[in-house]
Amino acid sequence: MIIALGTDHAGFELKEIVKKFLEDGGYEVKDFGAYKYESTDDYPDFINPTAQFVSENNAMGIIFGGSGQGEAMAANRYKNVRAAVFYDGPDEIIALSRQHNNANILSFGSRFIQPNRAIELIKVWLNTNFEGGRHQKRIEKLDS
Numbered sequence: 001m002i003i004a005l006g007t008d009h010a011g012f013e014l015k016e017i018v019k020k021f022l023e024d025g026g027y028e029v030k031d032f033g034a035y036k037y038e039s040t041d042d043y044p045d046f047i048n049p050t051a052q053f054v055s056e057n058n059a060m061g062i063i064f065g066g067s068g069q070g071e072a073m074a075a076n077r078y079k080n081v082r083a084a085v086f087y088d089g090p091d092e093i094i095a096l097s098r099q100h101n102n103a104n105i106l107s108f109g110s111r112f113i114q115p116n117r118a119i120e121l122i123k124v125w126l127n128t129n130f131e132g133g134r135h136q137k138r139i140e141k142l143d144s
Helices: 009-024 044-057 069-075 092-099 115-126 133-143
Strands: 002-007 028-031 060-065 083-086 105-109
Touching: 002 009, 002 044, 009 028, 009 060, 009 115, 044 060, 044 069, 044 105, 060 069, 069 083, 069 105, 083 092, 092 115, 105 115
Parallel strands: 002 028, 002 060, 060 105, 083 105
Antiparallel strands: none
16 A cells, blocks of 8 residues: 655654654555755645645545644645544544545644654554445545
């Protein structure tokens, strides 16, 4: 499975930690940057190519920002992309984003979550399957 990563300065440190975790776990990672901390960078420069890759390659993605909100908004502009935002609420939100919404991008609010917690949630997210059934028609409406 290929997992695309993208972030701006606010999520740079968390992205690097997650990238190492994924690579150590045998995942193929496609990193769309940022490649260094630059306080004046803009998230669309990194999130747009990440989302485009997920859209065109039936891949999964994890994106990072200060809140994760703008990043998810940018990602969700791409066909077949369903980005779910997560701060640090109930774990059930992570599972439901996959089970009911077939989320293929997870957007972290990096200012609100610790690295170890993010990694635990990524494990859940990557190992939770879409339920299909009654949820499939909703996904088709989103993607049309």
